[in-house]
Amino acid sequence: MENAVDTRTDGPENRQYLGLRDGISARISAGDLKPGDKLPSERQLQSEFGLARGTIREALFLLEAEGAIFRRDRSGWYVSPPPVVYDPTRWEGFMSYVEAQGRVPATHTIRTETLPADPLLSEVFSRPLGAPLHHIRRLRSVDGRAVLVEKLIVDAAITPDLLDFDLNTSLTAILKRKFGITVARNQISMQPCALTGNEAVDLKQKSGLPGLALQRVSYDGHGRVVEYDHEYWRHDAVQINVDLRVR
Amino acid sequence: MENAVDTRTDGPENRQYLGLRDGISARISAGDLKPGDKLPSERQLQSEFGLARGTIREALFLLEAEGAIFRRDRSGWYVSPPPVVYDPTRWEGFMSYVEAQGRVPATHTIRTETLPADPLLSEVFSRPLGAPLHHIRRLRSVDGRAVLVEKLIVDAAITPDLLDFDLNTSLTAILKRKFGITVARNQISMQPCALTGNEAVDLKQKSGLPGLALQRVSYDGHGRVVEYDHEYWRHDAVQINVDLRVR
DNA sequence: TAGTCATCATGGTCTAGACCAATTGCAGAT
DNA sequence: ATCTGCAATTGGTCTAGACCATGATGACTA
Structure with missing residues (x-):
């Protein structure tokens, strides 16, 4: 200087x-x-x-x-390092698409638990109130920098012993190999937001850092809800690319 | 208080x-x-x-x-008022989807000009260097609040007198009715960003306001590039919803 | 060698002012 | 009624401090 x-x-x-x-x-x-x-x-x-x-x-x-x-x-x-590119239509999991861009991904599982479905989740999963659902909270990093916090919810009825597997790897891969489940459709919603509360704490950031909140509902080939996902990205860590046929 | x-x-x-x-x-x-x-x-x-x-x-x-x-x-x-919901797969234009949400949209054309294609644009539109392209800069509001700045580029060869029409209405409608052009595919890229420079000025905001930058390349049924679009949204004004088949 | 602990550097929070520039509202003029 | 211009209000920028909480470092200890 x-x-x-x-x-x-x-x-x-x-x-x-x-x-x-x-x-x-x-x-x-x-x-x-x-x-x-x-x-x-x-x-x-x-x-x-x-x-x-x-x-x-x-x-x-x-x-x-x-x-x-x-x-x-x-x-x-x-x-800042350059952002990673994220194409929700080519979802092969965080680990593989970050690696494909020559970066080093890592996943840290913060907490897992199995909880009964509340009214909202019962509605989302089309399952009775109180049906067991796996909740997974993970922190994901690129090149050693935490870039997103993820709150995953999966139907325990179709993935009974999911929490026994190593969740620091690709969940997509586990669902496919261990349970024969693949995702055919995603419904995605996203908004720019401020990272606050737990999200800011997990990302070790001061409350108020700009971010991108992304919610995803994943369906398998039969239209069954497989996964309900909330992601909170650092604003500077991601670029979204999609290719769409207009309806 | x-x-x-x-x-x-x-x-x-x-x-x-x-x-x-x-x-x-x-x-x-x-x-x-x-x-x-x-x-x-x-x-x-x-x-x-x-x-x-x-x-x-x-x-x-x-x-x-x-x-x-x-x-x-x-x-x-x-x-702040609630954000507007924006589904890039159901693109009927800003005016109609904002109205459909019970809000009042408005468009103000800031500037229009026809310029020769530079190397980048020549590449995007698959047209020779120097081919004429229409550039349109518009400011769009919801309920009287400016929410996004848009920089549109359209191939002048297929829309010769486009700039003679009233550009404060729906461009989608003009392309369809006057030129028989419809969009079949969109390639979209977006990143959270800070609104600075001209974008901040047009939105009457202090430099640094969080925003969402969105670039779109629109193709017609023949795979021809119809429109190249840069949008800069206020972060608090928009929520993106998409429904995707996974490839 | 590995762990512990005190120290220091760093960003985080807060105060108490000052002046500037744009907007707003009002008084007065037309 | 409408316009004009002044004055007040408001956020925008900047200074010059203070103390706090945590992360990083290096010396010391087991």
Whole structure:
């Protein structure tokens, strides 16, 4: 960081945090800072640019919102790696499609339990109230960075001993090999959101990080609901690609 | 705002902006504040809760990220309306699907021009370099609030006098009725993003507002590229629903 | 060698101001 | 009634501190 960037735009447009953003942004584009690199600390930037810490942070927040950098709590700011591409129509599981993009996927199972169906889930699965359902909460990472939290619900009636298998591998593969279940149709809903509460905690992020919430209902060839899934992605970790015939 | 909320959680978890967020959030859930209502000014909240303005703003930013409130520059903070649902597989145009949800859509054409194809666009449209393409930039609103900026590109060879029509109506309808063109397939890519630069300006938002960027390539029945579209949505204005057969 | 613990650096939270720029609302003029 | 322009209000930007909570580090211990 020896070459200080001139952040003075010196016009009616004198928003200093924009200048600082452009400066850091330029260093990233130029390759001075590469994905995974640590930025100077806020206090270093402060003395380097002669700005108050609040202004420095404003610029960092903006870069974070743009997906250019991310933070590790009380460790520092880092340059973001590129996002992974996710095509819901070619669903072969997280592990395989992340690997196919030359990245290293990992899955950590946070909790599993079998619970009786509440009214909503009873409706979704077309099963009686109280029917047993497997709940699985997993954290998934790319290249060592946690990128999404997943809450999976599967009908225990058709996958009785599912929780006995190693859930840190591909669930798709388990369903196919152990239970002969394949997915034929997905109904997907997604919204940009803020990651808060448990999701923020599991991703080790401050509450409020932008994210993408995705809900999926998966059906097998007979129209039976196989899986009900809630995913919470970091906003900077994913790009969705789909190819659709219009109805 | 007569019943002041007690924001003191008074524990190890004493992050006052979280308490304030919960307080405002509760008022919205309870119906004390309805969509479109204006919140008290930051300085009023300041004296009401006895917090520094920075802390008040922290809470407001969080609520904004959650999609609960939005701001109008130097006017105030307002409670967000519910998002519109958008199904890319049932594309009948913005106007009709927003209306179908009981909302009032509007379109404002910002600029139109016909430009020669650059290398990228030449590739996308499978047309020679320099072939004429219509560029259309539009701003679309729901219930009077600008929710998305759209940059459309259409092959001028198959829609010669397109720009002479009223582009504040449905483009889908114009393509169908005037040129006999219908869309059979869409290739869609989307990422959560930050709205900056021109997009932020057109939406009258401060740079950095979370958004959803969506690119679409539309093909007709012969596999010909009909339309190349870039959309930038406010994050709190849209929910995507798709129903997919898995390949 | 492996584990423990104190220390330090870092981001997270908060205060208490200041001034600026755009919007809004009102008073007055036409 | 409509327009104009001023003044107040509001959010936007910025400063200069303070203290806290957690992660990282390195020295020390078992």
